[in-house]
Amino acid sequence: MKAFRLLEQLEQMGITTITGVPDSTLKQFCDGIQTYKGNLRHYVTVNEGAAVGMAIGSYLATSRPACVYMQNSGIGNAVNPLASLANRDVYGIPMLFIVGWRGEPGIKDEPQHVFQGKITCELFDTLSVPYRVIDKGTTDTELDEILAEAEGTLKQGDQFAVIVKKGTFDKAESFVWENGSSMIREEVLGHILQNLPGDAVVVSTTGKISRELYEQSEKIYGNHDNIFMTVGGMGHASMIALGIAENKRDKKIVCVDGDGAALMHMGALPFIASQQPENFYHIVINNQAHESVGAMPTGCQGTDFAQVARAAGYREAKRLETMEEVKRIGQWIGEKTGPVFWEIPVALDARADLGRPKESARENKEGFMRAIQ
Numbered sequence: 001m002k003a004f005r006l007l008e009q010l011e012q013m014g015i016t017t018i019t020g021v022p023d024s025t026l027k028q029f030c031d032g033i034q035t036y037k038g039n040l041r042h043y044v045t046v047n048e049g050a051a052v053g054m055a056i057g058s059y060l061a062t063s064r065p066a067c068v069y070m071q072n073s074g075i076g077n078a079v080n081p082l083a084s085l086a087n088r089d090v091y092g093i094p095m096l097f098i099v100g101w102r103g104e105p106g107i108k109d110e111p112q113h114v115f116q117g118k119i120t121c122e123l124f125d126t127l128s129v130p131y132r133v134i135d136k137g138t139t140d141t142e143l144d145e146i147l148a149e150a151e152g153t154l155k156q157g158d159q160f161a162v163i164v165k166k167g168t169f170d171k172a173e174s175f176v177w178e179n180g181s182s183m184i185r186e187e188v189l190g191h192i193l194q195n196l197p198g199d200a201v202v203v204s205t206t207g208k209i210s211r212e213l214y215e216q217s218e219k220i221y222g223n224h225d226n227i228f229m230t231v232g233g234m235g236h237a238s239m240i241a242l243g244i245a246e247n248k249r250d251k252k253i254v255c256v257d258g259d260g261a262a263l264m265h266m267g268a269l270p271f272i273a274s275q276q277p278e279n280f281y282h283i284v285i286n287n288q289a290h291e292s293v294g295a296m297p298t299g300c301q302g303t304d305f306a307q308v309a310r311a312a313g314y315r316e317a318k319r320l321e322t323m324e325e326v327k328r329i330g331q332w333i334g335e336k337t338g339p340v341f342w343e344i345p346v347a348l349d350a351r352a353d354l355g356r357p358k359e360s361a362r363e364n365k366e367g368f369m370r371a372i373q
Contacts, residue, residue: 025100044299112232195330235264273313
C-alpha cells in the first residue's frame with residue numbers, strides 16, 4: 001500500500017488537518033506527509049493528547065474532522081481528551097485515528113510494546129471507537145471500503161480508528177532532515193559516563209539514548225547496573241529520577257533525557273524545580289527529532305530548553321555547545337548543588353549497527369535496585 005494513496009483519500013474525505021506523534025510502524029506514512037503536495041496541514045504535537053486537542057479545535061473552527069496519527073503506546077495519552085471531550089456523550093467531535101500497532105500478539109517486539117500490543121483493540125472497544133485493521137495484504141478496494149465506513153462514522157459525530165500492522169506501507173524514499181549540529185550523541189554519552197562521580201546513578205529515557213548508554217556502559221564499566229533504562233513511558237524518565245533522588249539523598253541522580261521526551265511531559269520541569277532536589281542533575285540530549293521512530297522533526301525546533309528550565313526554577317541551566325564542556329559534566333555534578341540542567345545539541349547520527357540490551361527490563365530493574373542500596 002502506498003502512503004500517498006492514503007493521504008489522497010484522507011483529503012478526499014474532507015480532512016484538511018493531520019496531527020500526531022511519529023511512529024516507526026507508520027514511518028512511510030510519516031515520511032509521505034512531509035513530502036505530500038496536497039492541501040493537508042500537518043502538525044507534530046508534543047504528545048498524543050495534545051494532538052486530540054488540536055483535532056477538536058480544528059473541527060470547531062472548520063466543521064471538518066481531523067486525522068490523528070500515533071503509535072499504539074500513545075493511546076494512553078489520548079484517552080482523557082477522547083473520553084472527556086470528543087466522545088458522543090460529551091461534545092461528539094469526529095476524528096480519524098491512524099494507529100501503528102507495535103507489540104501485535106505473535107510478532108516479536110520490544111518488551112515495552114508487548115502488553116500494549118495485547119490490549120490495543122480492547123482499548124478502542126472500551127472507548128466505543130470502531131476500528132479496522134490493515135496490513136500489507138489489504139487491497140485498494142478493501143481500503144476504500146474501510147475509509148467509506150470511517151467517513152460514515154465521522155458524519156455521525158463519532159471517531160474511527162485504522163490500526164496499521166507492521167509492513168503495511170510500501171517502502172519509499174525516506175524523508176531526510178538535518179539539524180545542523182555536529183556533536184555525536186553516542187560520543188557525548190560516553191564522555192558523560194566516563195567522568196561521572198562514584199556516587200552517581202543514571203536514569204535514561206526510552207529509545208536510542210538508552211541503547212547507546214547500554215553499549216557505552218558495557219565498554220566503560222563492563223556492566224550497566226548503575227543505569228535504569230526506561231524502555232517505555234516516553235517523557236516520564238525525569239519524574240522517575242526525581243522519585244529516586246527524593247529517597248536516595250546519598251546518591252547523585254542523573255537523568256539523561258531526550259528533547260522529544262522532555263517536550264512530551266514538560267510540566268515535570270517546574271515540578272522538579274519546585275522540590276529543589278540538591279542531588280538531581282538533568283541532561284537533555286537535543287537532536288530536534290523523534291529519531292528512534294523515524295527521525296521526523298519534533299515540531300518544536302528552536303526551543304531553548306535551558307531557558308525553559310531556568311524559568312521553571314532550576315538552580316542552574318546551561319546549553320553546552322562543545323565536547324570540552326560535555327567532558328566537564330562529571331566534575332560539575334561533583335561540585336554543583338542541584339537541581340541543575342544541561343541541554344546538549346547533537347546531530348542525527350545513530351549507528352546502523354546499534355544493539356539493544358541483552359537483559360530483560362525486569363533484570364535491569366533488579367540490577368539497578370541492588371546498585372543503589
